[in-house]
Amino acid sequence: MSRFREIAISGVIAVALFLVSACSPQVNHPGKQVVKPKIEHGYFVAGDGSMLPVRTWLPGDIPATAVIVALHGFNDYSNFFTSPGNYLSRHGIACYAYDQRGFGGAPGHGLWSGIEAYTNDLSSFVAEIRTRHPVIPLYVLGESMGGAVTIVAMTGSNAPQVDGVILVAPAVWGRETMPWYQRWLLAVTSHTLPWMQLTGKGLRRSASDNSEMLRALGRDPLFIKGTRVDALYGLTNLMDEALARAEMLHIPTLVQYGGNDQIIPKEPMFRMLGKMPRTARRAFYERGYHMLLRDLQGEKPLADIAAWMADHDGPLPYGTDRWK
Secondary structure, three states, X not given: OHHHHHHHHHHHHHHHHHHXXXXXXXXXXXXXXXXXXXXXXXXXXXXXXXXXXXXXXXXXXXXXXXXXXXXXXXXXXXXXXXXXXXXXHOOOEXXXXXXXXXXXXXXXXXXXXXXXXXXXXXXXXXXXXXXXXXXXXXXXXXXXXXXXXXXXXXXXXXXXXOOEEEEEOOOOOOXXXXXXXXXXXXXXXXXXXXXXXXXXXXXXXXXXXOHHHHHHHHHOOOOOOOEEHXXXXXXXXHHHXXXXXHHHOOOOEEEEEEOOOOOOOHHHHHXXXXXXXXXXXXXXXXXXXXXHHHOOOOHHHHHHHHHHHXXXXXXXXXXXXXXX
16 A cells, blocks of 8 residues: 555656646747847847837927936836826936837737846847937836836846936835745746736726726737736746845936835835835835826826936935835
């Protein structure tokens, strides 16, 4: 009987290992570099030839005083910066945003491309924007997942050459701040059912108080509604890295976060801020949600961004450093 039990257990282990190896999370890695990265005809052509859609908001009749490269959040795309870009361009700030791989109109819709792909694309894109605006300050603004990409890129070996970063509700909900059952469930499903899609329906969480904007996203075919489990797994790996590397972000930084953020909990945000250099500016908005720049009061954090870019040490019109 003992021998039979050993054989049965060995069989179960073998089947489990087979399932895990056969169903590992899919990563849609970029191909080899075949071209020099460039921006042309409304696209950023990455090194492997992938074409990532680009949106641009430029000041009208006044010269640009600064530049922002904006990175969207998970399941979103460059359209997220339309309202912020219009606002900031009226204040003399040139703004650029592109669809990251797997999102919006970029190749591999819905698939995760790996941390290295996202950070390398950012560095290459910033280098191209630098050639267009060589003498004025350039900043990277990352919202949610875009904030995590920004942190990891800025602390890597191929860091973008920028004058500062703006992190809007950055996705730093790493595993060390997740409950054990959430970590366990993600590990199991990503290695057994990586293709399974989750919608988040029934969670009763809101990303913004701007209901009109949220309804428009619901109708937008480029905004991803069903998320593959292995994409969530990749995002979590990115958030792990961002949280771990926050202490290495030695560059002028503005962090913005809303008191009503129902997507990124306060605990990982506080942990990130505790790791960051004391020089990082904090801007808390008691009535703000996760999509802070698109909330009904989105012009308040946008005004703070413009003020901080003009003077890193000056007062912010709206945000407070007293976090609750």
